[in-house]
Amino acid sequence: MEYGEAIRTGFHYLLESDRSVIVIGQGLWSPWYVGDTMRDLEKEFGTDRVIDTPVSELACTGAGVGAALCGYRPIVTHPRVDFALLATDQMVNQAAKWNSMFGGTSPVPVVFRMIVNRGGEQGAQHSQSLYSWFAHIPGLRVVVPATPQDAQDLLVAATLSDDPVVYIDDRWLYDWDQAVTAPRAINLASQGPLVLRHGTDITLVGLSWTTRLLMDAANLLQTEGLSCEVVDLRVINPFDASVVAQSVSKTKRLLVAEGDWVTCGVGAEVITRVIEELGPHALSVAPKRVGLVDAPAPTSKPLENNYYPKVQDIVKHVNEMMKWQ
Numbered sequence: 001m002e003y004g005e006a007i008r009t010g011f012h013y014l015l016e017s018d019r020s021v022i023v024i025g026q027g028l029w030s031p032w033y034v035g036d037t038m039r040d041l042e043k044e045f046g047t048d049r050v051i052d053t054p055v056s057e058l059a060c061t062g063a064g065v066g067a068a069l070c071g072y073r074p075i076v077t078h079p080r081v082d083f084a085l086l087a088t089d090q091m092v093n094q095a096a097k098w099n100s101m102f103g104g105t106s107p108v109p110v111v112f113r114m115i116v117n118r119g120g121e122q123g124a125q126h127s128q129s130l131y132s133w134f135a136h137i138p139g140l141r142v143v144v145p146a147t148p149q150d151a152q153d154l155l156v157a158a159t160l161s162d163d164p165v166v167y168i169d170d171r172w173l174y175d176w177d178q179a180v181t182a183p184r185a186i187n188l189a190s191q192g193p194l195v196l197r198h199g200t201d202i203t204l205v206g207l208s209w210t211t212r213l214l215m216d217a218a219n220l221l222q223t224e225g226l227s228c229e230v231v232d233l234r235v236i237n238p239f240d241a242s243v244v245a246q247s248v249s250k251t252k253r254l255l256v257a258e259g260d261w262v263t264c265g266v267g268a269e270v271i272t273r274v275i276e277e278l279g280p281h282a283l284s285v286a287p288k289r290v291g292l293v294d295a296p297a298p299t300s301k302p303l304e305n306n307y308y309p310k311v312q313d314i315v316k317h318v319n320e321m322m323k324w325q
Contacts, residue, residue, distance in 0.1 A: 136237075
């Protein structure tokens, strides 16, 4: 099943199994906005549960938060992460704080689904990821599925959670095709980083689209005789560094790739947590961060080709790190 279809399967399972689940947001009835991830769901479950809204991110997000407080499990969809910034007050100042302010008596079971639409010459205001922003906020769980299985399962787990959850999927993953098991109820609190590929020479850590990048790079590096361990973060708030630390204690080398700016990013957090847990001498070579340069996304296609990391960039960095013992 492809990643995009796996998301749709997760939506179908939730809408069919729980009448309190509703989906609200812009373009839900249009594949131009959300791809095939919600194809025809409004026809099967009704437009009173799959609600295509007018263009007001703040209004539909506020409606979602209010619905969660009234017993529903809404999924608020923003077709681009960039547009969700118009509703950050509802997410950061309201949903994330409500349960804490009321002593744990007022859960807010709302999912804020945001879609990354980078590339395609869309430019600086339509290409951002921004997951590290939301991971900084106590009270918001943040999940970033990379595999088709997680695209389905983490959506289900996020919706069944009693906490507000930011769920970020990436259009560059929509055609990734893998075997997927049937959806089931999952406790989001039990989810964390997973080792997708075992190896002994270097630990490669990714999230969302860069996990796919690292898996492809690991395949190429294997032909050169290098054994790469690939860790998919999956959940970045709350963040559990133990899986990465265990891997690095074995490989002694660490490279983190993210599809966002590296300054104050997830890669810096991963490296810091590993050093704090294992100590400064756990690595045999300085760790490496791979991500976007500190510049807004360009519109020019040739500039885009230089802006976003590629498999060949990962291979080059790994080979350079392997020279140091």
